[in-house]
Amino acid sequence: MNLEEELGRLLNDDRLDVRARPDATEVVVTGARRVRRRRTAVVGAVTAVALVASGWGVTALGGSLSLPSVDPAVLPTTTITTMTSTGGVTAAPPPHTVVETVTVSVTKEQARPNVGYGAVKFGMTEQEVTATGLVTRAPGGECAAFTWTSDPGIANAVLVGRGRGVVRIELPATGTTSKGIGVGSTLERVKAEYPTGQQAYGGGSYDVVMPGDVAWKYVFALDAERVVGIRMQRLGADCAQQGEQR
Structure with missing residues (x-):
């Protein structure tokens, strides 16, 4: 039997069949x-x-x-604390900064009173009074004295006190107050214009303390109930030895 016949026999052998499960x-x-x-x-x-x-x-x-919701306003954070030490000694935090507050008080210079006769005002210095060109320097005593250039017959017409400036102004013969009172006006008219005044020195003057922030008064010198002279005078002036300073 040759090889082909042997292979054919084996392939046809029922014992070699593999049966599949149902x-x-x-x-x-x-x-x-x-x-x-x-x-x-x-x-x-x-x-x-x-x-x-x-x-x-x-x-x-x-x-x-x-996943669980997370509040956007509260986010988890992790804090890591480190400490540096040298030679077993913990480094101390830096000292607080010291802030020094210095208070500076600034004193505002008081405004000069705008009270006077013409360009000559209370509080002016000797140099400022001279610069007006309305006065001439005269011999003085405790206070610097000036006369009116236009009326030099009035002695001590303008007096300048030490540290106070102009403290007294006597009007020239042609001068008048803001209410028109001048030399020759009657006492009756003066009282009508300035009813708060008072007669002083036995009727020799009529004094009127003027209202406002500037402490000063009018002194109307009288003779036979008529005005013979008008002074503008700071209260408490220190030039009493230079003419009448009441």
């Missing part, structure tokens, strides 16, 4: 489905872990998976 197809399909489900479960679990780590909600395998 449910072979179903078993194979079931096994394939089982493998597929296992792979799907593994992939879903990995995906869920990745999404949880990134803060997203996921839906997997018949259920809902979501």
Whole structure:
């Protein structure tokens, strides 16, 4: 018997037949489905872990998976405290900065009173009075004295006290007050214009303390109830030795 005949006999031998199970197809399909489900479960679990780590909600395998909400106004923080020591001694924190407050008091210079006769005002210095060109320097005593250039017959017409400036102004013969009172006016008219005044020195003058921030008064010198001279005088002036300074 040759080789071909031997092979043919073996192939036709019924003992070598492999018979398939009746449910072979179903078993194979079931096994394939089982493998597929296992792979799907593994992939879903990995995906869920990745999404949880990134803060997203996921839906997997018949259920809902979501992350807890985070209040945007309260974020978790981690504080790391370090301490440096040298030779077993802990370094001390830097000292506080000392801030020194210096208070400076600024005194505002008082405004000069705008009270006087013409360009000559109370409080002016000797130089300022001279600069007006209305007066001439005269011999003085405790206070610097000036006469009117236009009426030099009135002695001590303008007096300048030490540290106080002009303290007295006697009007020239042609001068008048703001209410028109001048040399020759009657006492009756003076009282009508300045009713708050008082007669002084036995009726030799009529004094009127003027209102306002400047402490001064009018002194109307009288003779037979007529005005013979008018002075503007600061109260408490220190030039009493230079003419009448009441």
